[in-house]
Amino acid sequence: MTAPILVVGEVQAGHLTSPTLECITVGQHLAAGQAPVIGFVAGSSARSVADEFSHVGVARVVVVTDATLDTALVAATAHAVAAAAERVGADTVLVGGTTFGRELVGRLAIRWNASAASSVTEVRKEGDALHVRRPIFGGRATETRRLDGPRFVLALRPHTFPVPPDAAVPSNIEEVPLPSLPPGLLVARRTALEPTSEGVGPSLGDASIVVSGGRGVRTAENFHLVEELAAALGAAVGASRAVTDAGWRPSSFQVGQTGRSVSPQLYIAVGISGAIQHLVGMLSSRVIVAINSDASAPIFRVADYGIVGDLFQILPALTAEIRRVRGL
Amino acid sequence: MEIVVCLKPVPEAETRLRAATDGRALDSEGVKFVLAGYDESALEQALLLKESIAGSRVHAVSYGPGPRTEEVLRAAIALGADLATWVEAPPGTALDPIAAARALAAAITSVPHDLILCGKQAGDDEAGLVPPALGELLSLPEFSSVVDLRWDAGTSRFRFLRSTEEGGERWESSGPCVMGLQQAWNDPRTAKLPNILRSRKATIARRPLEPVPAGPRSESERFELPAPRTGARMIEYKTPAEAAQQLVRLLREEAKVFP
Ligand SMILES: Cc1cc2nc3c(=O)[nH]c(=O)nc-3n(C[C@H](O)[C@H](O)[C@H](O)COP(=O)(O)OP(=O)(O)OC[C@H]3O[C@@H](n4cnc5c(N)ncnc54)[C@H](O)[C@@H]3O)c2cc1C
Ligand SMILES: Nc1ncnc2c1ncn2[C@@H]1O[C@H](COP(=O)(O)O)[C@@H](O)[C@H]1O
Numbered sequence: 001m002t003a004p005i006l007v008v009g010e011v012q013a014g015h016l017t018s019p020t021l022e023c024i025t026v027g028q029h030l031a032a033g034q035a036p037v038i039g040f041v042a043g044s045s046a047r048s049v050a051d052e053f054s055h056v057g058v059a060r061v062v063v064v065t066d067a068t069l070d071t072a073l074v075a076a077t078a079h080a081v082a083a084a085a086e087r088v089g090a091d092t093v094l095v096g097g098t099t100f101g102r103e104l105v106g107r108l109a110i111r112w113n114a115s116a117a118s119s120v121t122e123v124r125k126e127g128d129a130l131h132v133r134r135p136i137f138g139g140r141a142t143e144t145r146r147l148d149g150p151r152f153v154l155a156l157r158p159h160t161f162p163v164p165p166d167a168a169v170p171s172n173i174e175e176v177p178l179p180s181l182p183p184g185l186l187v188a189r190r191t192a193l194e195p196t197s198e199g200v201g202p203s204l205g206d207a208s209i210v211v212s213g214g215r216g217v218r219t220a221e222n223f224h225l226v227e228e229l230a231a232a233l234g235a236a237v238g239a240s241r242a243v244t245d246a247g248w249r250p251s252s253f254q255v256g257q258t259g260r261s262v263s264p265q266l267y268i269a270v271g272i273s274g275a276i277q278h279l280v281g282m283l284s285s286r287v288i289v290a291i292n293s294d295a296s297a298p299i300f301r302v303a304d305y306g307i308v309g310d311l312f313q314i315l316p317a318l319t320a321e322i323r324r325v326r327g328l
Numbered sequence: 329m330e331i332v333v334c335l336k337p338v339p340e341a342e343t344r345l346r347a348a349t350d351g352r353a354l355d356s357e358g359v360k361f362v363l364a365g366y367d368e369s370a371l372e373q374a375l376l377l378k379e380s381i382a383g384s385r386v387h388a389v390s391y392g393p394g395p396r397t398e399e400v401l402r403a404a405i406a407l408g409a410d411l412a413t414w415v416e417a418p419p420g421t422a423l424d425p426i427a428a429a430r431a432l433a434a435a436i437t438s439v440p441h442d443l444i445l446c447g448k449q450a451g452d453d454e455a456g457l458v459p460p461a462l463g464e465l466l467s468l469p470e471f472s473s474v475v476d477l478r479w480d481a482g483t484s485r486f487r488f489l490r491s492t493e494e495g496g497e498r499w500e501s502s503g504p505c506v507m508g509l510q511q512a513w514n515d516p517r518t519a520k521l522p523n524i525l526r527s528r529k530a531t532i533a534r535r536p537l538e539p540v541p542a543g544p545r546s547e548s549e550r551f552e553l554p555a556p557r558t559g560a561r562m563i564e565y566k567t568p569a570e571a572a573q574q575l576v577r578l579l580r581e582e583a584k585v586f587p
Contacts, residue, residue, distance in 0.1 A: 012494055074460065075469050099473050099492040106460025107470070109426045115544035116426055118455050131549070136453055141345050141354070143453075144550035151544060187503030188469045191487075194496035206493040209585070233586070252475070252491055257341060257365055260510075261454070266585040276341055283554075287583045289575065290560060305578055306560030307571050317568035321576050 002035040003091035007058065008081055009041035010100050011049050016041075016056070019096020021163035023156055024057055027094050028164065030125055038062060038088050039171075042069045042080050042178075054170040061171060062088065066178035068186075074100060075185040076178065078107035083179045085112060085151075092130075097155035098205070105155040114151035121160050130154075138261060138280025159208045159265055204253070207236035209266045210285070212255055214278075215242035216271020216292065216311055223248055225315040226270055232322040238262065238282075240272045256281035271311050274299030291315070329384040329479070330440040333374040333409070334432055334458065336423075337361035337392055337400040338451035347551040353422060354452070354551055361396035363403045366447025370509040372516040373477055374445050375408045381479055387439060391415040391431040391537075392423060398532060406519035406527035413439070413533045424546050425453060429461035435535050436466065441504060443486065448472050448508035459508035471499065472508035 005027040010017045027037035036059030041049050043065070050063040064080045081104065085093055093108060095101040102118045109116035115130075121142075122133040128149040134157070136143050204210060211233065213226035223243070230237045238260075239253040255262055257277040267285035272278060274290070274297055282288070283302060290303035291314050300306045307314055322328075339345075339354070340362045348355040363371065371388070378384040388404035390397045394416065401412040415431045417423065436444060444466070449456040456472060463470025475496075476489040485500045491510060519527075561578070565571035579585050 017493075073469060075463065078464065099490075102456040103460040103470060103472050106425075106429070106457040107464040109457065109544075110429070110461050110464035113544060115546045116457055116461075117546060118457055137339075137345060137451070138454070140553070142552045142554065143353075143548050144552075145546045146549050147546045148544050182467045184467045184503065185469050188471070188499055188501035188505055190497055190499050192498040193494070194498070203493050203495065257451075258369070266579065266583070280341065287579070287585050288557075289579070295562075300560045300562075302557050303560035304557065304583065305575060306562045307565075307575060308562065309565075309568065309571060313568040314571055317572040318575065321569070321572035325576055325580070 002031055004036045004038050004088050005031050005092045005094060006038050006040050006081070006085050006088060006090040008077075008093060008095040008101075008104060009039055009049060009053055010096055010098060011041065011043060011046070014045070014048070016049060016052055017096055017098070018163060019098055019101065019156065019158040021056060022158070022161040023094040023096055024164045025161045026123060026156055027092075028057065030092060030123060036060070038090065040081060040084050042066070042077050044070050050173045051170070054173055055167055057164040057167045058171055061173045063173055063175050064178050065175065068178060068181070073185065073188070074103040075107060076181055078104055078111050079179050079181055081108060082112040084176060087176065091149065091151055093153045095153075095155050097157045101155040105153045108153045112151060112153065114153045115147040115149070116153045117145055117147060118155040119157045120154050121157050123154065135263070135284045138257070139263065139282075139284025140280065157263060158206070159263065204236045204238055204255070204260050204262055207262075208264050209233050209235035209268075210238050210255070210262050210264045210282070211235045211268045211270065212238035212240065212272060212282070213243060213270050214240035214272030215246075217243065217248070220246075220248035222312075225311070229268070229270075229315055229319045229322070232319050232326065232328060235266075235268075240278050269299050269303070270315065272299055273297050274302060329377065329381045329442045330387065331374045331377055331384060332387045332389055332436055332439065332441045332444045333371050333404070334444065334446045334462070335363055335367045335371060335388055335390045335400050335404055336428075336447070336450045337390065337396040338364055340364060341451075345553060347553070351550055353548050361400065363400045365451040366449060366509055367451075368516040370445040370447050371404055371407060371409070373509055375517070377443070377477070377479055378408070381481070385410040387411040387413065389413045389415070389432060389435050391417060391428050391435075393417045393419045393421055401532050402527045402530065403519065405530045406524045407517060408523075411533070412530070413535055415535045415537055417537055422548055423453075425455040425457040426461055426546070429458045429465060431537055432458070433462055433465035434538055436462070443504055444468070444506040446506065446508050448510045456508065459506050463506040466506065468505050469501065470506040470508070473510045474507045475510045477507065
């Protein structure tokens with residue numbers, strides 16, 4: 001017997017995020033055609049997103065349009081998701097493993113009394129249990145966990161699963177009310193939203209391609225070489241701590257143990273030696289490219305492709321080549 | 329202000345990871361466990377707040393087996409924590425983040441708490457689930473990826489900035505919340521020798537683990553190291569343009585990372 005699977009939609013700039021779409025694919029795989037995959041979305045403008053949701057292969061969409069949710073308080077969303085999961089009789093809730101998704105999963109594990117895992121890259125159902133794989137120790141190891149039923153909440157690692165094709169026929173949308181919330185949850189309020197401090201282009205945590213520069217770039221002014229390559233690739237820009245410590249770029253750019261962990265499809269390290277504290281933030285990237293003038297730099301030991309050379313010559317050539325093949 | 333900070337002992341960064349003989353978890357034989365990563369930032373932030381608000385105390389809480397858990401709490405005292413509580417896990421307990429959140433919540437409920445700081449994710453399991461689960465257990469809001477946090481005495485509010493996929497979010501809160509701190513934007517301090525010596529004799533409140541209510545569990549069943557990357561495929565070239573062409577061709581045709 002298989003129960004319905006609920007996919008929680010995350011909204012950015014008025015649209016469903018691609019990690020949400022990836023969850024639909026995984027939901028369909030788990031349901032194996034024996035149960036519906038149901039979409040869930042909340043927020044005062046969730047109605048238009050629900051329309052979008054109804055076209056991406058879910059059997060129906062449950063929507064909560066309550067303004068309380070607009071301050072993006074995950075706690076409120078978790079209560080709404082738990083109520084919706086009960087209502088539709090779901091046994092599994094899936095969400096993209098973003099900041100929002102992981103917070104939601106932690107809260108739902110308690111609220112909905114479910115076993116939970118984050119950063120999931122593989123899911124397998126066996127009897128009453130789920131077996132999930134996830135990177136740990138900054139991608140230096142992988143664990144397989146057994147999650148006991150009957151309920152599961154999973155945050156899936158972004159950029160890991162394919163997105164589903166658009167559906168020919170839109171599914172139904174059902175509006176449900178927001179359950180009442182404990183007052184303690186509402187003491188905080190969002191006062192401002194600032195665009196990503198990483199500048200234009202996708203943000204670091206989100207991007208499917210990241211280009212990072214290190215001390216080899218030498219000055220703040222030279223960093224534009226890294227940024228131009230990133231722009232040509234539609235990539236986010238990252239940096240080693242040598243760069244953020246020197247103040248060439250703000251600390252929000254830093255990748256590594258004391259910065260951000262990223263796991264894009266492609267990570268290009270430019271003028272970065274490959275210290276362990278940097279590696280733990282990017283090792284779980286699918287494909288790693290290193291550009292470094294020192295053939296013995298440790299970064300080459302973890303890279304898939306390497307170019308030994310002077311970044312001041314290689315980067316402009318690479319940016320030009322990418323622009324050429326992408327017709328930019 | 330009573331600031332609780334949750335600290336998890338994790339293997340030091342340089343640890344050579346190996347699977348235990350049963351293949352289920354990390355072999356912790358000979359591994360040194362330390363206070364590291366985001367938890368170090370959380371403690372530093374707690375100490376900075378304490379220094380800026382008269383009459384504040386920092387209370388370090390950790391759940392885990394001895395001796396590593398006790399040692400991490402002593403390290404926190406040496407750095408300036410005023411109180412420490414050790415929720416004891418029997419040796420060999422596999423720590424699951426949700427069970428950890430339940431153990432920590434039981435300890436935190438019985439002590440004063442105006443603010444609860446955690447790391448955004450632990451350096452080992454990297455789950456990021458304990459802070460939100462704690463928030464739900466304590467019926468408090470929770471904010472992960474906090475990168476800056478101040479107390480505004482004029483309005484009696486916490487003001488903080490978090491960094492999410494969408495950008496920077498500024499928040500304020502007039503009441504207690506749980507936060508997961510993101511990065512060492514605050515360079516964590518190091519302990520002074522006399523404080524280290526004193527911390528060896530400091531009292532640590534020990535709390536036995538209460539029987540966990542029967543509930544959904546998760547358990548590690550396999551610990552694997554990635555197949556060693558065989559070393560980079562080095563691109564041979566005569567001119568930078570040729571290097572660029574070869575790399576782009578390999579990325580498209582072999583690695584298939586873009587069309
Ligand atoms: C507790 C702790 C936490 C840390 N956290 C982080 C972290 O989160 N992130 C992080 O990145 N680091 C972190 N570090 C620092 C880390 O140990 C390294 O010092 C840092 O990553 C080095 O940065 P880098 O590779 O840019 O510089 P370097 O190690 O100096 O390497 C520069 C590289 O550039 C190459 N190069 C020079 N000129 C050129 C050229 N013209 N063309 C091509 N290549 C060139 C050189 O061959 C060299 O390999 C941390 C350290 C500690 C102790
Ligand atoms: N066993 C534990 N004892 C104390 N704090 C913990 C424990 N496990 C997790 N935490 C806290 O919760 C944060 C996130 O942990 P995790 O959810 O496991 O990634 C850590 O950075 C710690 O601040």
